[in-house]
Amino acid sequence: MSETPEPSSARAGRRRLFLFLGVAGLVGALAAAGMALLLVNITERKHEGQNPYFRVVELTDDIVDPAIWGKNFPLQYDAYLRTVDQVRTRYGGSEAVPRTPSKADPRSVTAQSRLEEDPRLVTIWDGYAFAKDFREERGHAYMLEDQVFTERQQVTKQPGTCLHCHASVYKAYRDAGNGDLIAGFAKVNPLPYAEARKLVEHPITCIDCHDPTTMQLRVTRPGFIEGMRALRAGQGKPAYDVNRDATHQEMRSFVCGQCHVEYYFKGAEKRLTYPWHRGLTIEAMYAYYAEVDHADWTHARSGARMLKAQHPEFEMWNQGIHARSGVACADCHMPYMRVGATKISDHHVRSPLLNINRACQPCHKFGEQELAARVHTIQD
Numbered sequence: 001m002s003e004t005p006e007p008s009s010a011r012a013g014r015r016r017l018f019l020f021l022g023v024a025g026l027v028g029a030l031a032a033a034g035m036a037l038l039l040v041n042i043t044e045r046k047h048e049g050q051n052p053y054f055r056v057v058e059l060t061d062d063i064v065d066p067a068i069w070g071k072n073f074p075l076q077y078d079a080y081l082r083t084v085d086q087v088r089t090r091y092g093g094s095e096a097v098p099r100t101p102s103k104a105d106p107r108s109v110t111a112q113s114r115l116e117e118d119p120r121l122v123t124i125w126d127g128y129a130f131a132k133d134f135r136e137e138r139g140h141a142y143m144l145e146d147q148v149f150t151e152r153q154q155v156t157k158q159p160g161t162c163l164h165c166h167a168s169v170y171k172a173y174r175d176a177g178n179g180d181l182i183a184g185f186a187k188v189n190p191l192p193y194a195e196a197r198k199l200v201e202h203p204i205t206c207i208d209c210h211d212p213t214t215m216q217l218r219v220t221r222p223g224f225i226e227g228m229r230a231l232r233a234g235q236g237k238p239a240y241d242v243n244r245d246a247t248h249q250e251m252r253s254f255v256c257g258q259c260h261v262e263y264y265f266k267g268a269e270k271r272l273t274y275p276w277h278r279g280l281t282i283e284a285m286y287a288y289y290a291e292v293d294h295a296d297w298t299h300a301r302s303g304a305r306m307l308k309a310q311h312p313e314f315e316m317w318n319q320g321i322h323a324r325s326g327v328a329c330a331d332c333h334m335p336y337m338r339v340g341a342t343k344i345s346d347h348h349v350r351s352p353l354l355n356i357n358r359a360c361q362p363c364h365k366f367g368e369q370e371l372a373a374r375v376h377t378i379q380d
Contacts, residue, residue: 059212064168069206075339076206079347083139086111089351091379094136105149111136127300128308129156140349143167144203153193159270160196161189165259167200168208170220175199185222189270209255217251218243221258227274228254234277252328257314260329264294280315327363335359 056071063069070077086096086109094111101108114134115121125131133151147166152158163169169188170181176199177184188196211218219225219242232240246254262285266273278284278291286307289295295305317323322332334345335358352359353375356368364371 061174061207061212062171063212064171064202064205064207066202066205069212073206075342075344076347079344080206081141082348083141083350085348085350086138087350087354088136089353090376092137092351093354094138107145107149110146111138123301125308128297128306129158130308140204142203144200148197158193159189159265160191160193160199161265161270161272162193163188163196163200164221164223164272166203168202168205169200170208172199173222181220182222182225186269186271189265189272190268204259208258217248217255219246219251219254219258223263223272223274224254224258224261227261227276230274231276231280234279249326249328252330253314253317253323256329256333260311260313262310262312262315264289264296266294280318282315285315332359335362 054072054074057068059069059072066077066080070080086094088095096109097112099105099107099110112135114136115131121134122131125134129152132155135146135150138146143165144167147162163172164185173181173184173188175184176187188199208220209217219228225242228242229240232238242254261274263272263274265271275285275288275294278288289307294307296308297306298304299306314329317329330345332352333349334347335352335355336343337346337358338344346355346358353372356371360371361368366374
């Protein structure tokens with residue numbers, strides 16, 4: 001007696017079951033593999049995040065070249081190199097202006113002349129070196145060469161003091177002072193610019209803001225050290241030491257305030273001095289200048305003794321809402337960024353308007369276009 005044939009519907013159902021089990025098994029295997037890969041990736045990222053730099057070379061207080069520091073900090077160094085970029089904002093930045101190199105000035109690119117944009121400045125500054133040459137600022141990468149080749153060098157004998165804010169001068173000061181930073185500062189200031197220029201090789205570098213052993217922020221500019229001591233003394237805090245007494249968040253502005261300030265050259269020794277003895281407001285600084293009877297120059301046409309504000313960004317920031325809210329210069333101009341799992345400060349120092357997403361939106365929860373429009377309204 002022959003067996004009863006299995007109904008086709010049963011065979012089809014069994015095939016569907018096997019197919020379902022096979023697909024489910026494959027999906028499960030893929031899910032398990034994906035989960036394993038995810039766990040491996042998370043573990044790798046955790047290890048990556050715990051190692052914010054690579055110890056390739058031993059750094060010391062004598063290594064000025066940023067390329068050597070960059071071996072340990074390639075992410076920061078790569079961003080630092082991008083300060084060669086020239087990008088214009090409405091009231092800042094610069095555009096690359098081609099020029100024909102010469103023996104006196106080998107630059108093939110510079111920035112637009114503010115004197116050509118506003119010829120009134122030539123009259124306003126008549127008798128002052130800035131009436132000869134005044135251009136839009138370029139990035140940190142150009143701060144030394146633009147100082148060396150400015151046409152202002154042709155009409156005035158600039159002293160070594162100028163290197164304080166246009167070069168990586170920390171080691172040069174220490175060498176000149178036989179290890180004493182302040183003594184070296186005093187020796188370099190009165191030197192003729194050409195002689196002092198031989199003491200430096202680079203624009204601002206890592207060593208100017210970071211301790212090579214701990215990587216902590218530090219102030220290396222004597223002008224700022226002395227300026228802050230005078231400011232705090234006027235506030236009833238004598239013997240203030242910025243590197244000892246400042247908080248980490250304060251240092252994230254102080255390292256910028258080393259150079260982005262108002263200043264003058266004091267006396268025959270050309271000592272760089274920040275006029276903060278009475279405070280950081282315009283009125284306080286003007287009162288100080290009146291007290292010491294200082295003028296930057298005598299106007300060629302009117303004979304009036306004149307003052308010119310240099311670049312008092314630190315003082316202006318101190319009067320604003322961001323300083324009162326505890327926001328540092330670096331929060332906006334060097335905002336945090338992630339590269340893989342590593343969190344770093346963006347060393348491509350630039351206008352926040354070129355980086356609104358990371359510079360502004362962590363605090364201001366509005367769209368980029370609206371934030372830019374608000375800034376432009378305030379600036380206008």
